[in-house]
Amino acid sequence: MIPPSTIPIAVKLLASLALILLLNWKLRNLTTAILAAAATLALSAGFTASSSLEIAWNRISSPSDAALLLVVAQIIWFSGQLQETGIMRDLVSSIKATLPAKVAMAALPATIGILPMPGGALFSAPLVDDCDETGTVPPELKTKVNYWFRHIWEYWWPLYPGVLLAIDISGVSPGRFILLQLPMTFAAVAVGWFFLVRKIPPPCHDNDEQARKQSGKTRQITGIFRAVAPIAVVAITYTAIRIYVPAVSALNKYAPIVLGILAGMAFTHLKRPMTWARWRNIVCSKRVAKLIVLVAAVRIYGAVVESKLPSGILLVEKARLEMSGWPAPTLVAIALIPFVSGLSTGLAIGFVGASLPIVMSFVGGGSFANVAPALALAYACGYAGMLLSPIHVCLIVTNEHFKTNMARSILTLAPPVATLLALTTAYYAILKAIL
DSSP states (O other), X not given: OOOGXXXXXXXXXXXXXXXXXXXXXXHSOHHHHHHHHHHHHHHHTTOOHHHHHHHHHHHHTSHHHHHHHHHHHHHHHHHHHHHHTTHHHHXXXXXXXXXXXHHHHHHHHHHHTTSOOTTTHHHHHHHHHHHOTTSOSOHHHHHHHHHHHHTTTTTTOTTSHHHHHHHHHHOOOHHHHHHHHHHHHHHHHHHHHHHTGGGSOGGGGOOOHHHHHHSOHHHHHHHHHHHHHHHHHHHHHHHHHHHHOXXXXXXXTXXXXXXXXXHHHHHHHHHSOOOHHHHHHHHTOHHHHHHHHHHHHHHHXXXXXXXXXXXXXXXXXXXXXXXXXXXXXXXXXXXHHHHHHHHXXXXXXXXXXXXXXXXXXXXXXXXXXXXXHHHHHHHHHHHHHHHTOTTOHHHHHHHHHHTOOHHHHHHHHHHHHHHHHHHHHHHHHHHHHHO
């Protein structure tokens, strides 16, 4: 029998992710599966029971994570408000009157994806559902469409913290970084269309042509702008605070989005007021409590991954060092380390912060021509790992909304993710040849 102390941390980390999938499949309770995996990883890594509990408490009691849980609750409240007031229905109707419904089913989560809100796929999921008026689209397909297109901007959109951190670590200018990463968004859209949107059954996208003819193009576009106005208020408020009042972000990194959603809710209430009874039903929904507990479990697992081992080194850094020492070419390490980081953190800022410094050390810095190919490859591989992570909040809440199975969702996402990785490899080769 192999002594547990001799098993590499990287192997223990991957085993804990497999345990999440196994327990969720057996118990049908993702919160329990994640907490069990967090406890198993902590104890196998050398933490005592008391230190493991301390790690968990420090994470969920921190102001940052309290704000994150508030954002999750706000998303549900705001989504409920838009549904109750009919704005969500108006948005879906306007976009469907302008676009074929299967295009609208992808466009709606992409629109919400402009907002860098944690768990934002939860906000777009009801919009995707509303596009399926006939109920002919399988829940698993709606899960993947919502999840996939929610994240297409995260390669380069500078409102995302992971993008900003990647720019900072790599030393590449924002403009060059955006141009470097932009082709991957086009690739993600193409892959999503081929594997997902193309498979939406015909009854869903038989738009009422008569209604489209009766409604002029200007009127359709005006309807979209009116319906998107509450979301635009969130985006504008968030951006204005980040740019003009940086002290708010310094106080709490989630504060700008908290204030942005509050502004969006206030704007919506002024335009379409609701009674306090309707507000109470939205705010006191059991769904809010269930998702807050689930997200708290995800953050506890993340806290274990990000904690210092008894030896004093960070757990995720120890895993990185182990993988960098494996007998593999540097190119494999540049791809594998971000992928595993994305898989284990489920966050762009997580895989960027955990893996990009070591990738840059492999590259050695220097000119844009030297850095760009490795940067593009590393970021895309980390992104792929993030998409397949069982602790990615957006994947969790999307599965919860559509009542789909987490393990099956990940397995069926593997082919489009693998295709995206193949395109990433080709892009890396092109960049090496032309730069």
